[in-house]
Amino acid sequence: MVVQITPLTKIQDVVERYPGIQAVFRAHGLPCASCHVAAYETIAAGVALHQLNLGLLIEDLTAFVQTGIVPEMRIKPRAKRPLSGGKLSAPSIQHVIAVMSGKGGVGKSLVTGLLATALRRGGLRTGILDADITGPSIPKMFGVSGKAELRERRFLPQLSSTGIAIMSISLLMDNERDAVIWRGPMVTGAIQQFFCEVEWGDLDYLFVDLPPGTSDAPLTVLQRLPVEGVVIVSTPQQLAVSVVTKALKLAQRLQTPVLGIVENMAYVLNPVDGSRLEVFGPSQGPALVAESGAPLLARLPLDPSLTARVDRGEIEQYHSPDLSELEQHLLEQLKAVGSEVGVSLEV
Ligand SMILES: Nc1ncnc2c1ncn2[C@@H]1O[C@H](COP(=O)(O)OP(=O)(O)O)[C@@H](O)[C@H]1O
Numbered sequence: 001m002v003v004q005i006t007p008l009t010k011i012q013d014v015v016e017r018y019p020g021i022q023a024v025f026r027a028h029g030l031p032c033a034s035c036h037v038a039a040y041e042t043i044a045a046g047v048a049l050h051q052l053n054l055g056l057l058i059e060d061l062t063a064f065v066q067t068g069i070v071p072e073m074r075i076k077p078r079a080k081r082p083l084s085g086g087k088l089s090a091p092s093i094q095h096v097i098a099v100m101s102g103k104g105g106v107g108k109s110l111v112t113g114l115l116a117t118a119l120r121r122g123g124l125r126t127g128i129l130d131a132d133i134t135g136p137s138i139p140k141m142f143g144v145s146g147k148a149e150l151r152e153r154r155f156l157p158q159l160s161s162t163g164i165a166i167m168s169i170s171l172l173m174d175n176e177r178d179a180v181i182w183r184g185p186m187v188t189g190a191i192q193q194f195f196c197e198v199e200w201g202d203l204d205y206l207f208v209d210l211p212p213g214t215s216d217a218p219l220t221v222l223q224r225l226p227v228e229g230v231v232i233v234s235t236p237q238q239l240a241v242s243v244v245t246k247a248l249k250l251a252q253r254l255q256t257p258v259l260g261i262v263e264n265m266a267y268v269l270n271p272v273d274g275s276r277l278e279v280f281g282p283s284q285g286p287a288l289v290a291e292s293g294a295p296l297l298a299r300l301p302l303d304p305s306l307t308a309r310v311d312r313g314e315i316e317q318y319h320s321p322d323l324s325e326l327e328q329h330l331l332e333q334l335k336a337v338g339s340e341v342g343v344s345l346e347v
């Protein structure tokens with residue numbers, strides 16, 4: 001039986017129907033949710049008693065039912081928590097790299113997928129944390145679906161066909177197509193839980209696919225996760241330099257090195273004579289390199305065969321000279337900045 005959660009729902013009914021949901025009540029300062037007192041209380045009554053935020057509690061409870069995610073503490077902790085200086089740690093992950101772009105639709109998720117695929121081909125253990133909570137697209141391009149398993153209160157990532165570990169909000173939803181409409185703190189809480197409370201196993205590189213722009217979520221990732229560097233994705237047709245500059249500024253402000261730039265949709269290969277058609281205008285690569293001081297790792301073509309692969313969930317089966325170049329340049333750059341496997345970069 002599905003219990004529709006409203007202010008008039010009895011706390012006890014919710015607790016009985018959804019094991020583990022007490023943690024959400026606890027996060028809101030309602031520790032009595034699992035005790036007998038709750039049997040007589042509606043959610044609204046409990047909230048009134050404790051002077052809590054009813055709307056936010058209902059939102060969090062509903063999110064838990066959909067995904068199993070427990071929000072961060074919603075009430076002020078008695079003791080002051082350490083400020084953002086404290087980074088989260090996941091000892092089994094050697095290196096964390098975030099993928100950013102100034103705006104959406106430039107192929108950031110696709111490039112994240114290709115980066116993880118490229119290093120995996122080189123025999124490294126890679127994973128992807130899909131931090132785009134409102135527009136997750138990583139599982140689909142790898143053809144993974146179904147719900148992530150919970151083992152000893154930790155989620156297991158899904159493994160792709162070549163063994164890339166993947167965690168995304170869409171692997172926690174009952175229906176992949178359910179839209180996630182969450183407030184900022186819920187989003188940032190979920191990202192942090194994805195990092196700390198997922199059983200990633202031993203990984204050489206974890207790539208984080210950030211949502212577009214420079215809002216709360218990218219900020220949280222760069223502040224709280226031990227990100228060694230960012231890869232910035234751009235395309236020639238947008239006002240590339242000005243949009244990328246925003247992302248660069250954010251990275252600089254948070255003292256995160258820029259490892260490289262990937263220029264996506266840089267050209268289309270003319271099937272007739274093999275020439276390169278720069279349909280979105282001339283490359284902005286040199287300007288971006290000058291602006292960031294980081295290398296251009298690759299210029300990827302707009303390739304219909306890549307779109308087809310991605311749509312079929314077969315991104316790992318895509319091969320092209322540009323992708324090989326991306327792999328080679330990325331490995332060289334990681335070596336140059338001391339971020340090889342087994343070496344931890346001090347930032
Ligand atoms: N170089 C490319 N060649 C073909 N299709 C691409 C390329 N880059 C991106 N796409 C397609 O464009 C769409 C948007 O890409 P996506 O990676 O989801 O963008 P973002 O994460 O920046 O919003 C996807 O359907 C993707 O498969």
Ligand SMILES: [Mg+2]
Pocket residue numbers: 108109110132135137
């Ligand atoms: Mg995306």
